[in-house]
Amino acid sequence: MNGLNLPVPPCFLEKDATGEVQKLIQTAQNREIPIFYPADFVCIKNTNHELSKMFGSDEILAGWTPVDIGPKSLEKISSVISSCQKVLWIGPPDLGVLKKDTLGASQLAASLDKSSKNGCEIFVAGSTPCKAVERIPRLSSQITLLKNITVVWEFLKGRSLPGIAALDKAYTHAIRWDSVFSDPSLPLIVDIGSGNGLFLFQMGRKVKDSNFLGLEMNKKLVSRCLNGVLLSKSKNLYFISTDATSNFGPIVSSYLGALVLVTIQCPNPDFNRDVYRWKMMRRTLVEAIIDLLAINGKVFLQSDIEAVTIGMREQFITYGRGKMVIDVDDGEEWMEENPFGARTDWELHTMARGKPMYRTLLRKTG
Ligand SMILES: C[S@@+](CC[C@H](N)C(=O)[O-])C[C@H]1O[C@@H](n2cnc3c(N)ncnc32)[C@H](O)[C@@H]1O
Structure with a gap:
């Protein structure tokens, strides 16, 4: 609500998070995902929790804390739930001020339970709404409770959660590197979105003391590239058909040698977004690359659309947390x-x- 410029009591606000929230709102709008927020709240007086009063969402007075959604909100939200296939209910954290039963939240929980029994998938995030849902007898298995709102928030912001990252690392795709490359201890170069493989075929011929791996989600292109590898009898070149966004980490983490270069070249821009962005360029992918790259390892980024290279470079600098620097010293912005x-x-x-x-080269410093 703060991201939509609606007043929110300070105890519910995370400092400096408004920018991230606004990005999420923008993403939801771009994907035509409707966001509903309460129109009214039951509030209790901070100095006397026995006193409660109804406020419109934009008129909560100082000294009052919202503890439940009001009847207008319930009516509005319940009326749309029945036509939804998936609902994420994000509620506030439990601030310990709640003494009374939360009637509005309980009724919303009952509506969601009913919808879930008609096939709607429901996610409930935050301890207060989870409590309301848990009171329902014989709760539908279609409802997932996510009590720790902080974890949900980090996930929505796109952060690679440590537990999930650890699982990704532990899960290695069964690639027998010794049957793929003649020497699987050589330095590795990975081209993400390798397309028809032209770049890697040339590199594999030129540089014999490195291995080259193309990760490409188009199966037909990969199949053609693998035929080319067979025909050319290359022993330092291989292609895998995969979604690199999710699988870069699991695949590359099992490689024995050093990851010395990752290239991302001419990704498809997503013209539906306000900023051109390759859908594949997610924070999880960028963090996995930075994590696995050897010290002094490089990332080469290029595109024919300037905004695409700028966007990719920004992601590496931001998510690199000081580890990635631009490795071009001729003073020009682009190579x-x-x-x-x-x-x-x-x-x-x-x-x-x-x-x-528009080309740039980054280097991992530490
Ligand atoms: C515009 S083409 C560029 C191909 C090549 N890099 C070039 O410069 O000629 C982008 C390629 O990225 C692939 N791609 C898109 N998203 C991907 C993903 N998540 N994982 C792997 N490949 C992906 C597409 O299938 C496509 O072949």
């Missing part, structure tokens, strides 16, 4: 030349049209 002497298909296509490429 004039491709530093590898091997071009991707899209890059060739762009240059043939006389258009510029």
Whole structure:
């Protein structure tokens, strides 16, 4: 509600989180996911918890704390729930001020339980709404309770949660690196979204003392690339059909040698967003790359759309928490030349049209 410029009592506010909340609201709007927030609240007086009063959501007076949703909110939200397939109910943390039964929350919980029995998937986040839902006898198995609101919030912000990251690392895709590469201890170069593999085929031929791995989600392209590997009898080149966003970490973490270079070249921009962004460029992927990259290992980013390279570079700098620096020292923002002497298909296509490429190289410092 604070992100929507509605007044919220300070005890419910996380300092400096408004920007992140507004990004989430924007994401929801872009995906046409409706957000409903309470129109009215039952509030109790801070100095006397026995005193309660109804307030509109934009008129809560100082000295009063909301403890339950009001009848207008309940009516509005209940009327839309029945047509939903998935609902995330985010409630406030339990501030210990709650003495009375929360009638509004209990009625909302009952509506959600009814919808879930009609096939709607429900997630309830926060200790207060979870308490209301837990009071329902024979609760539907379609309802997932997430009591720790902090964890949900970190997840929504896109943070790789330590527990999940640890599981990802422990789960290694069964890749027999010794049957894929003749020497699986050589330095590894990974091209994410390798497309038709043109870049890696050239690199594999030029640089014999490294292994090259393409991660590409298009199965047909990967199948063609693997045929090419067979025909060329390459022993330092391999392609895997996978969603690199989720599987970069699990796949690459089992490699024996050092990860020295990751390239992300000409990702598909998402033109539906206000900022061009490759859907694949999620914080989890960026953090997995930074985590697995050797010290002094590099990340090469390029696109024919300047905003795409800027966006990718920003993600590495932000999520690198001081570990990633720009590795170009000629004072220019973009590298004039491709530093590898091997071009991707899209890059060739762009240059043939006389258009510029926006290239940058980052290095992991520590
Ligand atoms: C515009 S093409 C660029 C291909 C190549 N890098 C080039 O420059 O010619 C983007 C490629 O990224 C792949 N891709 C998109 N999302 C991906 C993901 N999550 N994991 C792996 N590959 C992905 C697409 O299938 C597509 O082949």
